[in-house]
Amino acid sequence: MSPDKLRLDKWLWQARFFKTRTLAAKQVGGGNVRVNGERTLKPAHGIAVGDVLSFAQGRQARVVRIVHLGTRRGPASEAQELYEDLAPPEPRQPPPERVGERPTKKDRRALDALRAAEDGDF
Template identity: 85%
Template sequence: MGAAPPDKLRLDKWLWQARFFKTRTLAAKQVSGGHVRVNGERTLKPAYGVGAGDVLTFVQGRQARVVRIVELGARRGPAGEAQGLYEDLAPPEPRQPPPERAGERPTKKARRALDALRTVDEGDF
């Protein structure tokens, strides 16, 4: 007979299983640094128990993430499986249009001329 799934899981382990952090150590450092909130409360313990329904708030890269835990999961599986562990509550950020070019792309002849100037300038120093 299989064991029943746990109703609580370590916060650092869940963040790692849900693929928010590449390693469990990185997840633990974020939690220990006070950068993760569980249901609006800052927690400093990576072993803090989280379960289904808890809302996590943290920064990942340059993006603020707000997620609700849907299920705990049994392993760190593929990305599709990991995305099923949570519901993203943060509104999508508006996409920035790509920057406009200053002008046309230089021709091969112009690039060679620029390379020749850079070579001469670097040699003078």
């Protein structure tokens, strides 16, 4: 591979999108990563500066443009300089408001007994 290209799985790991390079390779091998809109199945696919990657990370869809290739897996601040995030930020939803107080231990035991009776577990 030429010096102006880098393996896709290695870049995803260096940019800290995946905790291990193996996880990054599994995502690519599973067909879950697109490079410039085209699905790729090879973790060794060569990527360059300017390429656009699309993939799922957890429950979030990520679309990033490669700005730098990087030479190592450094701290998060260094990793964030490797890409430009193109996906619009998802609005944060406030946590649901609690209805009433937390159940006591006695309440939980009563619920467990009720569920067990419904399931036929006596």
